[in-house]
Amino acid sequence: GAVVSQHPSRVICKSGTSVKIECRSLDFQATTMFWYRQFPKQSLMLMATSNEGSKATYEQGVEKDKFLINHASLTLSTLTVTSAHPEDSSFYICSARGFSTAAQETQYFGPGTRLLVL
Protein backbone atom coordinates (compact mmCIF):
# COMPACT_ATOMS: atom_id res chain seq x y z
CA GLY A 1 0.00 0.00 0.00
CA ALA A 2 0.88 3.65 -0.17
CA VAL A 3 3.36 5.01 2.34
CA VAL A 4 3.46 8.32 4.12
CA SER A 5 6.51 9.28 6.13
CA GLN A 6 6.97 11.87 8.84
CA HIS A 7 10.10 13.42 10.22
CA PRO A 8 11.08 13.69 12.97
CA SER A 9 9.32 10.90 14.83
CA ARG A 10 9.98 12.55 18.13
CA VAL A 11 11.14 16.02 19.14
CA ILE A 12 11.78 17.72 22.43
CA CYS A 13 12.17 21.48 22.42
CA LYS A 14 12.28 24.42 24.76
CA SER A 15 9.30 26.69 25.23
CA GLY A 16 9.36 29.57 22.78
CA THR A 17 11.18 27.77 19.99
CA SER A 18 9.72 26.70 16.66
CA VAL A 19 9.50 23.14 15.42
CA LYS A 20 9.05 21.95 11.86
CA ILE A 21 7.51 18.58 11.03
CA GLU A 22 7.74 17.15 7.52
CA CYS A 23 5.23 14.86 5.87
CA ARG A 24 6.01 13.07 2.62
CA SER A 25 3.99 10.78 0.42
CA LEU A 26 6.57 8.30 -0.82
CA ASP A 27 4.99 6.51 -3.75
CA PHE A 28 2.03 8.58 -4.80
CA GLN A 29 1.12 12.17 -5.45
CA ALA A 30 -1.07 13.71 -2.81
CA THR A 31 -2.97 16.76 -3.88
CA THR A 32 -4.44 17.05 -0.43
CA MET A 33 -2.70 16.57 2.89
CA PHE A 34 -4.14 16.78 6.36
CA TRP A 35 -2.68 17.53 9.75
CA TYR A 36 -4.16 15.97 12.86
CA ARG A 37 -3.44 16.29 16.50
CA GLN A 38 -4.08 13.57 19.04
CA PHE A 39 -3.92 13.74 22.81
CA PRO A 40 -3.44 10.56 24.82
CA LYS A 41 -6.41 8.20 24.61
CA GLN A 42 -8.37 10.66 22.50
CA SER A 43 -9.46 10.58 18.90
CA LEU A 44 -7.81 12.33 15.99
CA MET A 45 -8.54 16.04 15.78
CA LEU A 46 -8.25 17.59 12.34
CA MET A 47 -6.22 20.77 12.47
CA ALA A 48 -6.00 21.78 8.84
CA THR A 49 -6.31 20.69 5.26
CA SER A 50 -3.74 21.71 2.71
CA ASN A 51 -3.85 21.55 -1.04
CA GLU A 52 -0.70 21.75 -3.09
CA GLY A 53 0.08 25.28 -4.12
CA SER A 54 -2.65 26.97 -2.10
CA LYS A 55 -3.22 28.17 1.44
CA ALA A 56 -4.24 25.70 4.07
CA THR A 57 -7.76 25.62 5.44
CA TYR A 58 -7.76 25.58 9.23
CA GLU A 59 -10.39 24.07 11.46
CA GLN A 60 -12.19 26.29 13.92
CA GLY A 61 -10.08 27.03 16.97
CA VAL A 62 -6.74 26.29 15.30
CA GLU A 63 -4.48 29.34 15.10
CA LYS A 64 -3.09 29.63 11.59
CA ASP A 65 -0.30 31.95 12.72
CA LYS A 66 0.84 29.42 15.28
CA PHE A 67 0.58 26.31 13.12
CA LEU A 68 2.10 27.22 9.78
CA ILE A 69 1.43 24.77 6.99
CA ASN A 70 3.23 24.70 3.69
CA HIS A 71 2.30 22.29 0.92
CA ALA A 72 4.97 23.11 -1.60
CA SER A 73 4.78 20.01 -3.75
CA LEU A 74 2.60 17.01 -4.44
CA THR A 75 4.71 14.91 -2.10
CA LEU A 76 5.65 17.24 0.73
CA SER A 77 3.80 19.20 3.38
CA THR A 78 5.31 20.81 6.45
CA LEU A 79 3.79 21.88 9.75
CA THR A 80 5.68 24.45 11.78
CA VAL A 81 4.67 24.97 15.38
CA THR A 82 5.82 28.50 16.10
CA SER A 83 6.75 29.70 19.58
CA ALA A 84 5.85 26.34 21.03
CA HIS A 85 4.50 26.11 24.55
CA PRO A 86 4.01 23.10 26.84
CA GLU A 87 0.32 22.94 25.94
CA ASP A 88 1.36 22.27 22.34
CA SER A 89 2.86 18.96 23.44
CA SER A 90 0.94 16.32 21.55
CA PHE A 91 1.06 13.65 18.88
CA TYR A 92 0.90 15.20 15.41
CA ILE A 93 -0.11 13.00 12.52
CA CYS A 94 -0.19 13.89 8.87
CA SER A 95 -2.28 12.19 6.25
CA ALA A 96 -2.22 12.22 2.50
CA ARG A 97 -5.06 11.58 0.15
CA GLY A 98 -4.31 9.61 -2.97
CA PHE A 99 -5.33 6.67 -5.04
CA SER A 100 -4.82 3.09 -3.96
CA THR A 101 -3.55 0.40 -6.26
CA ALA A 102 -7.17 -0.29 -7.14
CA ALA A 103 -7.52 3.33 -8.23
CA GLN A 104 -9.82 4.15 -5.36
CA GLU A 105 -9.23 7.34 -3.51
CA THR A 106 -8.25 6.76 0.06
CA GLN A 107 -6.32 8.40 2.83
CA TYR A 108 -3.02 7.21 4.24
CA PHE A 109 -1.55 8.25 7.54
CA GLY A 110 2.00 8.96 8.55
CA PRO A 111 3.51 7.34 11.65
CA GLY A 112 3.13 10.49 13.71
CA THR A 113 5.47 12.92 15.46
CA ARG A 114 5.54 13.17 19.20
CA LEU A 115 6.26 16.72 20.32
CA LEU A 116 7.25 17.53 23.86
CA VAL A 117 7.71 21.17 24.79
CA LEU A 118 9.54 21.78 28.02
Next chain:
Amino acid sequence: QKEVEQDPGPLSVPEGAIVSLNCTYSNSAFQYFMWYRQYSRKGPELLMYTYSSGNKEDGRFTAQVDKSSKYISLFIRDSQPSDSATYLCAMVGNQFYFGTGTSLTVIP
Protein backbone atom coordinates in the same frame (compact mmCIF):
# COMPACT_ATOMS: atom_id res chain seq x y z
CA GLN B 1 -26.06 14.84 14.56
CA LYS B 2 -22.54 13.69 13.83
CA GLU B 3 -21.84 12.38 10.37
CA VAL B 4 -20.28 9.22 11.81
CA GLU B 5 -20.99 7.60 15.16
CA GLN B 6 -18.69 5.03 16.71
CA ASP B 7 -18.81 3.57 20.20
CA PRO B 8 -15.47 4.46 21.83
CA GLY B 9 -15.47 1.37 24.05
CA PRO B 10 -13.24 0.27 25.62
CA LEU B 11 -13.88 -3.27 24.51
CA SER B 12 -12.12 -6.22 26.15
CA VAL B 13 -12.37 -9.76 24.83
CA PRO B 14 -10.54 -13.02 25.52
CA GLU B 15 -8.10 -14.34 22.96
CA GLY B 16 -9.84 -16.31 20.24
CA ALA B 17 -13.12 -14.43 20.50
CA ILE B 18 -14.93 -12.91 17.56
CA VAL B 19 -14.89 -9.14 17.74
CA SER B 20 -17.53 -6.91 16.20
CA LEU B 21 -16.81 -3.22 15.74
CA ASN B 22 -19.50 -0.94 14.37
CA CYS B 23 -20.18 2.51 13.00
CA THR B 24 -23.34 4.21 11.93
CA TYR B 25 -23.63 7.17 9.63
CA SER B 26 -26.23 9.64 8.54
CA ASN B 27 -25.17 10.70 5.05
CA SER B 28 -26.48 8.42 2.34
CA ALA B 29 -24.02 10.01 -0.11
CA PHE B 30 -21.03 8.21 1.38
CA GLN B 31 -19.42 6.08 -1.30
CA TYR B 32 -16.40 4.41 0.28
CA PHE B 33 -15.95 2.91 3.69
CA MET B 34 -12.69 2.19 5.43
CA TRP B 35 -11.33 0.74 8.62
CA TYR B 36 -8.06 1.87 10.16
CA ARG B 37 -6.11 0.34 13.01
CA GLN B 38 -4.04 2.52 15.30
CA TYR B 39 -1.57 1.09 17.77
CA SER B 40 -0.56 3.20 20.72
CA ARG B 41 1.80 6.00 19.74
CA LYS B 42 1.57 5.15 16.05
CA GLY B 43 -0.27 6.63 13.09
CA PRO B 44 -3.41 4.85 11.84
CA GLU B 45 -2.87 2.19 9.20
CA LEU B 46 -5.43 1.30 6.58
CA LEU B 47 -6.90 -2.16 7.20
CA MET B 48 -9.69 -2.49 4.70
CA TYR B 49 -11.81 -0.47 2.35
CA THR B 50 -14.98 -1.23 0.49
CA TYR B 51 -17.46 0.68 -1.59
CA SER B 52 -20.44 -1.57 -1.91
CA SER B 53 -22.93 -3.20 0.39
CA GLY B 54 -22.05 -6.69 1.47
CA ASN B 55 -19.00 -8.39 2.95
CA LYS B 56 -15.32 -8.21 2.13
CA GLU B 57 -12.87 -10.62 3.69
CA ASP B 58 -9.15 -10.32 4.27
CA GLY B 59 -7.72 -13.06 6.42
CA ARG B 60 -9.27 -12.86 9.87
CA PHE B 61 -10.93 -9.55 9.07
CA THR B 62 -14.33 -9.06 7.46
CA ALA B 63 -15.75 -5.65 6.60
CA GLN B 64 -19.49 -5.45 6.22
CA VAL B 65 -21.48 -2.58 4.79
CA ASP B 66 -25.25 -2.17 4.96
CA LYS B 67 -26.08 0.97 3.05
CA SER B 68 -29.82 0.61 3.59
CA SER B 69 -29.29 0.76 7.36
CA LYS B 70 -26.30 3.13 7.13
CA TYR B 71 -24.27 0.74 9.21
CA ILE B 72 -20.81 -0.72 8.78
CA SER B 73 -19.02 -3.37 10.78
CA LEU B 74 -15.58 -4.87 11.12
CA PHE B 75 -15.40 -8.45 12.36
CA ILE B 76 -12.20 -9.97 13.68
CA ARG B 77 -12.14 -13.74 13.93
CA ASP B 78 -9.85 -15.67 16.27
CA SER B 79 -8.75 -12.43 17.89
CA GLN B 80 -5.15 -12.19 19.03
CA PRO B 81 -3.44 -9.99 21.63
CA SER B 82 -1.70 -8.29 18.72
CA ASP B 83 -5.12 -7.05 17.58
CA SER B 84 -5.26 -4.82 20.65
CA ALA B 85 -5.49 -1.32 19.22
CA THR B 86 -7.91 1.46 18.43
CA TYR B 87 -10.02 0.90 15.35
CA LEU B 88 -11.36 3.84 13.40
CA CYS B 89 -14.00 3.74 10.72
CA ALA B 90 -13.93 6.26 7.92
CA MET B 91 -16.38 7.21 5.23
CA VAL B 92 -15.93 9.11 2.04
CA GLY B 93 -18.40 11.38 0.38
CA ASN B 94 -17.23 14.78 -0.77
CA GLN B 95 -14.70 14.54 2.05
CA PHE B 96 -13.48 12.06 4.60
CA TYR B 97 -15.27 11.55 7.89
CA PHE B 98 -13.74 9.55 10.71
CA GLY B 99 -15.30 7.86 13.66
CA THR B 100 -13.82 8.59 17.07
CA GLY B 101 -12.33 5.10 17.31
CA THR B 102 -13.04 2.02 19.42
CA SER B 103 -10.36 0.84 21.82
CA LEU B 104 -9.98 -2.95 21.74
CA THR B 105 -8.00 -5.11 24.15
CA VAL B 106 -7.59 -8.83 23.50
CA ILE B 107 -6.68 -10.60 26.69
CA PRO B 108 -4.35 -13.63 26.41
